[in-house]
Amino acid sequence: MPTRFYKVFRDLTSDSSKSLMLVLSIALGVFGIGTILGSYSVVQREVKDNYMNTVPASATIEVDSAISKEVVDSIKSISGIAEAERHASVVARMKVGEKWYPLLLFVIDDFENKKTNKYNLLSGVANPTEGSMLVERTAYGMMQAKEGDELLIKTANGNPKKVKLTGTVHDAGLAPAWQEQAGYGYISLTTLQVLGETQGFDQLRVLVSEQTESETHIQECAQKAASLLKSKGYEVREIQVPPPGKHPHQGQMTTVMRIFIVFSFLILILGSILVATSISTLIVKQIRQIGIMKTIGATSQQIAGLYFLMILLVSIVALLMAIPLSRLAASAFTNQLAVLLNLEIRNASIPNWVLLLQTLAGILIPFAITSLPIIRGSRISVKSALDNTGVNLNLLHKSRWVIRISQLSFLSEVARLSIRNVFRQRARLLMTLGLLAAGGAMFMTAMNVAEAWNENLKLIYVQRLYDLEVRLNEPIDVDSIVAKLKRLKGVARVEAWNYTSTSFSKDAEFEVTRTYPDKGHGSFSLQAVPIGTKVLNPSVVEGSWLQSPLAREVVLNQSSRGYLKIGDSVKLAIDGKPTTWKVIGFTMDVGSPALAYVSLDAFVEVAKLSKKSNLLRIGYLDRSKESAYAKNKEVESLLEKENAGINTTIPVWLLHNAIAAHMKVLVNSLLAMALLMALVGTLGLMSTMSMNILERTREIGMMRAIGATPTTINKLIIFEGMLIGALSLIIAFVFSLALSSYMGIKIGHLAFRTPLSLTISIAGVAIWISIILLGSFIATWFPAKRANRITTREALAYE
């Protein structure tokens, strides 16, 4: 081994705590990248695999009456259609404890030979008998039940009935039940009839034979099938074509993971900047050694090679440390995501490209970032290296503005000197400020986003002045019911609305939506609102809210507005028929799917309804969750007594919980990353300050020789650290605003379908100021103590 390599090893091992810090700085980023990318690669593959294994229907066609087997057979003969199957889905309610929750019932035609949207039977019977039900595995928690138990279920037209839970399935096409705050069950048509419903299989699921990922081709095939259904006398209500081959949460997952990937690379970059500052420290410390090595024959390339070898060794140790740990963490994170996405991980192997990318990133990023100080340090001339005093006198001489600022009359001598010292090493100052500002910006961003998240969750209550939504089976005359509800103690407001699923009418014969089989993801509804509503406080962002009872005007929310503008005319399908409306406003709704608001009176006229309402919205005086529990129960029993025909009830707290459950993991993970940033930032400040003090050892000795006390030296150094910290705070704050805004848009769209408002977390700013001030103090206190420990004679003799 070349003799010079001994120097590299000894330099690394002579200050093992510093070397460990270098290793950790890189290892943190490599660990983050490995964990996130490892998990991302597995989950991405497994989501697709799980979802495609269910053989998701290319399209679902909803009609007005039961579809016969003969019709299914004739649909199968249409060219381009590979498979067709009858199906029905019903939204019922289940009683858990004293509360009613939504229960989505999937009515299966042939349990033994299911062709589309298959599930995986985990236990129990494959073919549930009359009065029994299979349950999606994630729904047991919501049901507070287990296989073999009985569950009280009420459908829209039936009385509450107990159904036995006889089997458990995994349905990878559904989001976890706890996330949707609903139950999932699979029953036969006879069981549905036992539950009091008379409907048959009113949905037709089809699989296309080719171009299975082409939305256009699927729509064309579905239109052909719908035409055939129409020719057989069926009224086609809607064609649902969810994004082909995409799990309902795939888009969310990809966005979330991309945010994490960016964060983990940023941690590696910050860690590498920290390594660069540490290498700068080492070069400053060894500048005379560099001069000596050059004197005895070393070239600049050989010198640079020594420090690059050092970085390589540090990176290798960091990789050896981080890779196995990151694989363990990736496995744990994958399991967490699998729970969030209701996945079954069949193959947990992390692809080799992750290891390759992790290794390349762990070596190349630190190399690239440290190359600047290394190349600059190694190219120093022999004379400069041997004469080095560590201070760029010329630069300070040119910085007249620094001199002028430091001459402000209210500043003490110590403060003046500190200000000038801060600007002596510009490149290093920039690097430190960059490190601290990036750490601070990301920390404050995470805190801001977390707070904006909570603020937005609160908006759910601000925009909804009701606490319970009751969906009825069909429009009824609700005047007397409304009057009775209003008389209930604690009820503040009651309004009767109407709602229906809708779509933008196109030139095609039948309306196409992007709704998934769970009825929630991708859905688009029309809500008919009484003019002057007191239960909705819409956030109108453009145009105006509904004013005229009979005007054919519509207000669209952010999920439905697309490229429409105020004054545009839109065709909305009501019961499959196109109706024309003029766009007068746009709203930002928190936690709503795509919605179109129209006047209730105009809607009744357009839809030719004799009875007005199928939706009740009830607001309470006390809006707390605890009070709402009790009130909801009272309202539901009153409605049952009045035979109102309840389809579903959705308490607002349930909606709040469902949205909170969707993204809590992301917000918490962001905060965890923010803490890592804070750690890396503070280490960076400590490294820089110790470097600043180290190279001024002689100067400090000189100051002591001319009478500076240890207290003065302490003040000088600590004030300098604080000043750097304070400068970084300003930059960090500005960057955090831009970053918070960007992250708020991304996360807000994922969770609420609206950007999170830019919120400044006072706590976040306060914590970061404290971290920086405390960190600056600690980072400077130790070097100050060290500087004072050296005797004046030693300091003056310092080489």
Place this chain on the structure above:
Amino acid sequence: MNSTQTQNRIELTKVSKSFTLPSGSFQALKEVNLTIPSSQLVAITGKSGSGKSTLLNMIAGIDKPTDGHVVINGVQVEKLTESALATWRGKNIGVVFQFFQLLPTLTILENVMLPMDFCNSYPKSARRERALSLLELVNIREQADKLPSTLSGGQQQRAAIARALANDPPILIADEPTGNLDSQTATSIFEVFASLTKSGKTVIIVTHEKDFSAYFENVIAIADGAILN
């Protein structure tokens, strides 16, 4: 003058050096003309700030003249690039510093082997033996595996001389090599330098020590950047 003497001759022609400082320009050397034949022990003397270290830096290629030429062994030093200069210096000039300047994390033996590594001047297998023989020459072979900090000042300076000789350079320059040593140790160091001239090396020493004038074959006195004698 034999052929070795011609080859290793040091010639400075009208060498000037000025520095630009924030306070203004300062001329450290003024049109210095100097010829040093080989195999001599030469002293450069003068007061602090007289220009003697700058002159030494010119000869060692540590610094370049503002004007004039420095020719050593037929090579015009100031025309070499930094990289070429480093390799040339490593093979042709051995430098000994006042404060020894051994690398603290390498053993004495490794410090002596380092120049051979940088200049790739001896086969790898021969470097250890050569380093040990140089340490033998300066009488500290038994200290070979120790770190510099465990050695006395005199021993460290001997190690520094062994390091300066590692690539067998024809010229050795030393900037106040005994300035940090007691007189007894200083004497022993001068004896080592004197013995080197006998083996054909040219040794140039910047010194204030008048007690050792008997060792020098040539004394160059310098004041205000100009040679007096």
